[in-house]
Amino acid sequence: TTIIITIVPIFMIPADQQWMLAVIALPTAGFLLWLMFDTWYQLRDDHLYCVSGPFREKIPYDKIKSVKLSENILSSMALSRKRIEIRQHKKNYIMGTTMISPQNREDFFVQLKRKCKNLEK
Numbered sequence: 469t470t471i472i473i474t475i476v477p478i479f480m481i482p483a484d485q486q487w488m489l490a491v492i493a494l495p496t497a498g499f500l501l502w503l504m505f506d507t508w509y510q511l512r513d514d515h516l517y518c519v520s521g522p523f524r525e526k527i528p529y530d531k532i533k534s535v536k537l538s539e540n541i542l543s544s545m546a547l548s549r550k551r552i553e554i555r556q557h558k559k560n561y562i563m564g565t566t567m568i569s570p571q572n573r574e575d576f577f578v579q580l581k582r583k584c585k586n587l588e589k
Contacts, residue, residue, distance in 0.1 A: 520545035532584040
């Protein structure tokens with residue numbers, strides 16, 4: 469929906485002015501598509517690897533202090549409201565919190581918790 473709202477106005481303005489809006493709208497739509505089709509998470513040997521378009525994050529399991537299911541709408545690497553909130557040791561809430569939304573959230577949550585040995589009780 470957001471992509472359509474971004475592109476449709478290009479065709480609603482006079483033809484001689486379409487290029488101005490296209491310069492902004494087309495890269496924005498491309499960026500949103502990149503996020504939508506290239507967001508994934510992988511449990512690796514010693515860290516969680518998160519990818520969302522151009523953004524990459526490597527979170528070592530031993531640095532994770534809490535993992536919980538969430539529906540927090542903070543901006544993050546999650547495309548859904550059904551998220552997993554990951555908080556890291558020795559980082560503040562803003563810089564040390566990552567939200568992810570794997571397809572099978574509950575199963576991913578269980579697997580992630582098993583790998584994190586330093587979770588706070």
